Amino acid sequence: MSSERDDTIFALSSGAAPSGVAVIRLSGKGVRFGLETLIGEVPTPRMATLRTLRAPETAEILDRGLVLFFAGPASFTGEDVAELQVHGGRAVIASVLKALASLPGYRHAEAGEFTRRAFENGRADLTEIEGLADLVAAETEMQRRLAIRQAEGGLRKLYEDWRHRLIRARALIEAGLDFVDEEDVPDDVMAPAWSEAAGVAREMAAHLDDQHFGERVRDGFEVVLLGPPNAGKSSLMNALVRREAAIVTPEPGTTRDLIEVSLDIAGHAVTLVDTAGLRETESVVEREGIARARRRAGTADLVLALSDNDSWTETIPEGAASLRVRTKIDLLDSDSKRVSGEADIRVSARDGLGLDTLVRAIGEALDLARPMPTALITRSRQREGIAKSLGFLQELAREGNRAVEVKAELLRSAADALGRVTGKVDVEDLLDVIFAEFCIGK
Known part of the structure; x- marks a missing residue:
């Protein structure tokens, strides 16, 4: 970060060009001079004013747009601040930035420099x-x-x-x-x-x-899919993320390593983890995959315990928050579909049956419905x-x-x-x- 605190800084604060409108922000003791040079006056503070922007030396028209002025210390940075709302074409933006760079004491802002000045001027704490x-x-x-x-x-x-x-x-x-x-x-x-x-x-x-709730909201909750081979874990992951994130085959042991996908579930950042099917096996690689699955489930915020036969024996880690999910209900007859058994949720990844209910249940299980405290640690x-x-x-x-x-x-x-x-x-x-x-x- 530059130590040149007396400079007036400027930067494009809106998205990349081209765009409908581009916002160019200025901050520092030279803002009033810059406005007088480009538009001929300092506008009334906090009032949007339509003005013509001209090049400092030639008076050539650069663009016509809205100008806002915020007098320090009652501004975001605590200094005089201005915003130039101009057309978002690349040539327009480049010409205005070039004009600003030609002014004495002006320079391009570094990343985060407007916010850092706000901190240094007591406008915000860390x-x-x-x-x-x-x-x-x-x-x-x-x-x-x-x-x-x-x-x-x-x-x-x-x-x-x-x-x-x-x-x-x-x-x-x-x-x-x-x-x-x-x-x-x-x-x-x-x-x-x-x-x-x-x-x-x-x-x-x-x-x-x-329980590190704030960090979880910020960084994402972890939801692990756990169950025997061919219980529908990979199919359910693909259905939830709406793409082929995991390989699906009838062959047991297809998934051997952890597969992670980030998505938004019920308004919350979630890392969904597909795991190896739980079973006895002679394969060294598959046994390691199963061990990793159990370890990951033991630390997850929520375990989705999957079964295609209403049996969850030894599937759910002790003490883990979990939902028992009965899969492949599209293969059941109409009477069987109405029987709940021990399942919390019944779904079909193929037909999409029950997926909305599952998403709502995940949200509730992650405690999304509780009122969020005003003060919550996030880092x-x-x-x-x-x-x-x-x-x-x-x-x-x-x-x-x-x-x-x-x-x-x-x-x-x-x-x-x-x-x-x-x-x-x-x-x-x-x-x-x-x-x-x-x-x-x-």
Whole structure:
């Protein structure tokens, strides 16, 4: 990331040309000068204005489009910002970008530089920025909902509340140390500090005990198809993904290795895993495939246990969330199709019978229907920071006979660990990694 903070940056922020409309974004102290040069004035802030854009030196008309101006600090980056909405042809975009590049102090923005300036100017913290990155990358409805909540400050509000409470607790302790002889400082001034720290620790522990739900929503749940050979696992996968992702033959043992496909099920990112058929075999390769199938099912978010004869003996790993799926119901007579047996769902990959019901059941089994908390951990970086802060508070609770100065230092360390999560404390080493996720123009 460039250190040239005084430059005015610009970039194409919309999709690749050609397009109906192209949005070119500008940010920095030279935005007003650039607008005066290209359109002859600085428009009224936050009001779309139709203007003619002209080349700086020749006054040649480049295009006619909408111009918006946002005066800093009340803008996305905290600086003066402008957006030029021009026609999305390649030649138009190239001519406007060339005109901007010719202005003194102007340069093309680097990836994520607009968002980084927003962070550096206090317009967003790191959790909000990570939410914004997730929003740009969201491919499913649940990912979008989770990203919106985080980008709007769901995590920031919670973590900053904890940090402020720990800082206040430390202030009470230091008041007791520094002003113990003052008449207006009560003798029990430190007592609320310990109860405040204990309360924050309990809230942190509950926050961490979320079964990694946020990370699963962001990265995708894992659903494993498990069952004996020819139970219809590969056929069902192909039917769900609507393409020939797995080879289907009548020969047992066709699938020997894990086959993974990513798809959207009930508005959620899911990795669907086809596995080797479970059976006794002399084949070394097939036995390894079966072992991998059982291991993967043991760690999956959901197991679809398939059977074409209503028997699921030893198919479902102990303790695993599962749905028993009766397959190939197109081969049954009408009376048999109405008998549910022990199956949760009855489907036919060939005719599509029951597939919609199966998709809904998968969504419900993945707990998609529960209200999504406002604050939900989405990245390992966040989880590690909260766990580290909680560790200091747990050490504080254990050290009942330690010097008060040591306890104050543990509170400081806990607050600083929270500060690193939001970007308040010592995060320079993280910034390049975080902002590398963004595209040019964002």
